[in-house]
Amino acid sequence: MTGVTLKVPLITEIQRFSLQDGPGFRTTVFLKGCPLKCPWCHNPETQRPAQEYYYNQARCVSCGRCTAVCPTGGSTMVPGPGKGMMLQLDRSKCINCMRCVAVCLTEGRESVGQTMSLEDILQEVLSDEPFYRNSGGGVTISGGDPLFYPEFTLELAKRIKLRKVHIALETSCFPKNWKTIEPLLELVDLFIVDLKSMNPQKHEDVIGWPLKPILDNFEHLIASQAKLRVHIPVVPGFNDSPEDFENYITYLKQYADRLEGVDILNYHVYGEGKYISLGREKEYQYKGVEENPPEKVLPLARGLKLAGIGSVTIGGLVGITTSREERGRDVGMRCVA
Numbered sequence: 001m002t003g004v005t006l007k008v009p010l011i012t013e014i015q016r017f018s019l020q021d022g023p024g025f026r027t028t029v030f031l032k033g034c035p036l037k038c039p040w041c042h043n044p045e046t047q048r049p050a051q052e053y054y055y056n057q058a059r060c061v062s063c064g065r066c067t068a069v070c071p072t073g074g075s076t077m078v079p080g081p082g083k084g085m086m087l088q089l090d091r092s093k094c095i096n097c098m099r100c101v102a103v104c105l106t107e108g109r110e111s112v113g114q115t116m117s118l119e120d121i122l123q124e125v126l127s128d129e130p131f132y133r134n135s136g137g138g139v140t141i142s143g144g145d146p147l148f149y150p151e152f153t154l155e156l157a158k159r160i161k162l163r164k165v166h167i168a169l170e171t172s173c174f175p176k177n178w179k180t181i182e183p184l185l186e187l188v189d190l191f192i193v194d195l196k197s198m199n200p201q202k203h204e205d206v207i208g209w210p211l212k213p214i215l216d217n218f219e220h221l222i223a224s225q226a227k228l229r230v231h232i233p234v235v236p237g238f239n240d241s242p243e244d245f246e247n248y249i250t251y252l253k254q255y256a257d258r259l260e261g262v263d264i265l266n267y268h269v270y271g272e273g274k275y276i277s278l279g280r281e282k283e284y285q286y287k288g289v290e291e292n293p294p295e296k297v298l299p300l301a302r303g304l305k306l307a308g309i310g311s312v313t314i315g316g317l318v319g320i321t322t323s324r325e326e327r328g329r330d331v332g333m334r335c336v337a
């Protein structure tokens with residue numbers, strides 16, 4: 001890019017040796033920011049674009065160091081239940097200056113969202129190049145949603161591709177303009193698209209985003225011969241009814257021979273602790289909601305298989321290169337329908 005300052009998003013994590021985000025060993029870059037509002041999101045720290053902090057209560061020793069540097073009253077010491085003092089947080093007063101994180105000696109505070117330059121990100125993601133070559137892996141750009149930062153994602157993909165490294169992109173395909181995605185076609189080797197519901201009303205009401213642009217983009221990707229893998233997060237009470245399953249099967253059947261595969265990802269409760277640490281526990285609507293047993297999604301897996309989709313997993317890929325040409329060797333799935 002010349003003459004334009006590239007907006008580089010905050011990075012919540014760069015995860016190396018990942019086996020879940022595409023074929024082979026991967027390094028996954030998680031960008032912070034997403035326009036969708038999935039209430040079950042198990043990575044809530046990637047939803048908001050701005051920096052936040054985790055408060056790890058179990059590590060806090062109520063020393064008060066953070067309150068001494070807090071400029072806004074976002075952290076104060078108040079009398080505790082016994083004779084001592086205890087920490088009280090008021091996130092509504094927080095300006096995310098992260099001074100509290102800098103002075104905490106016990107990791108009671110942790111900043112969420114790291115500022116990195118494009119060069120720093122590239123250096124880190126390309127440091128495992130030999131592993132990518134040996135395993136058929138590469139770099140996965142994830143989030144949040146990478147398409148929330150289309151210019152940055154395009155530039156990152158261009159720079160990675162200069163090294164001929166495989167690129168996967170995890171997205172909900174939310175943009176309302178196909179032109180946001182189109183330039184990525186020649187750079188991205190595998191699009192991993194989340195389809196959260198096939199019901200337009202439910203999609204809009206619960207997730208806060210229309211389904212139509214998502215399906216339009218998905219169909220553009222199909223028409224463009226892009227390699228595509230679909231992720232279906234199955235969430236109790238949201239999209240786990242027989243009708244929901246049937247809708248997925250009917251829709252995806254049309255594209256069965258165009259898909260690399262479908263991964264059914266059962267909702268899990270691991271995200272709950274993150275909502276608490278972020279001070280957002282009131283937002284979390286799934287408290288006490290039990291995970292579905294794997295058998296619950298078997299009808300969906302079987303239906304997709306019968307619809308002609310060659311690779312259907314429950315739980316996602318675990319590090320085996322898989323492509324339509326290699327379906328005969330489609331092993332290494334946690335569960336293959």
Ligand code: SF4
Nearest residue numbers: 060061064066104108
């Ligand atoms: S500095 Fe860390 S340990 Fe001390 S009160 Fe603050 S969060 Fe707790």
Ligand code: SF4
Nearest residue numbers: 070074094097098100
């Ligand atoms: S990040 Fe928030 S709580 Fe921490 S010192 Fe700054 S204003 Fe206070």
